[in-house]
Amino acid sequence: MKYGLKSTVKFVVLMTTVAVISGCQTMSPTASSSTLYDMLGGNQGVTKIVQGTLDYTLSDSRIAHTFDNSNVKRVETLLIEQICDLTDGPCEYSGQTMERSHRGLNLNSMHFNALVENMQKAMRDNNVPFRTQNQLLAILAPMHDDVVGRSR
Ligand code: HEM
Structure with a gap:
């Protein structure tokens, strides 16, 4: 198998992190910087x-x-x-x-x-x-x- 379990886990963790960060980026201007x-x-x-x-x-x-x-x-x-x-x-x-x-x-x-x-x-x-x-x-x-x- 080309991609082992470790790589798959790493990939999932990476994508989850990206999703959370980009989610935060779209949320924060309205949530915290709204004057x-x-x-x-x-x-x-x-x-x-x-x-x-x-x-x-x-x-x-x-x-x-x-x-x-x-x-x-x-x-x-x-x-x-x-x-x-x-x-x-x-x-x-x-x-x-x-x-x-x-x-x-x-x-x-x-x-x-x-x-x-x-x-x-x-x-x-x-x-x-x-x-x-x-x-x-x-x-x-x-x-x-x-x-x-x-x-x-
Ligand atoms: C917190 C309440 C008020 C704020 C923030 C406010 C704000 C202002 C501002 C920014 C100006 C222009 C200043 C300038 O010419 O450089 C002004 C002028 C004026 N305000 Fe007020 N005002 C308030 C309350 C009132 C009230 C209660 C009245 C009358 C019922 C009033 C009547 C006028 C009048 C007649 C002028 C023109 C004065 C002139 O021709 O020199 N203001 N006000």
Whole structure:
């Protein structure tokens, strides 16, 4: 016999190892390296969430007026960039600090909660899982104190 039992066993062990390693390689990017940015749907997902949030906000009588003197397109672009940055996407936020950009708007917690509510609606519209929604909101929540109470 050309190939003995030992060679057959070695071959089986080798092929099993290859199968396990290649299996791990196809599994690992989704299992371990998936960022919150990916979970939100990457650039397309984050863009839709931000656009939806701003659409709801601009027709929300509680807070629409706060954007009266603002360049909404600029806010949209920078909010997409900021969320991308904060959720480990391939971006670096280039806008002003939260304290600086909300100075003079005289926002309070009601305004803040209204915006969060609109973002939740936008995420729901885009089928973002509840757990993922909460992960993004948990990142934004600590900004509350920089955003509100900035009267000048
Ligand atoms: C965690 C919550 C918030 C985040 C992450 C956020 C993020 C941002 C960003 C990235 C900008 C653009 C900064 C720049 O121009 O360089 C911005 C501007 C602005 N935000 Fe927010 N924001 C938040 C809460 C709010 C709330 C609650 C309101 C009002 C209800 C609001 C109203 C505005 C307005 C009106 C501007 C434009 C200001 C201007 O024209 O100079 N934001 N925000």
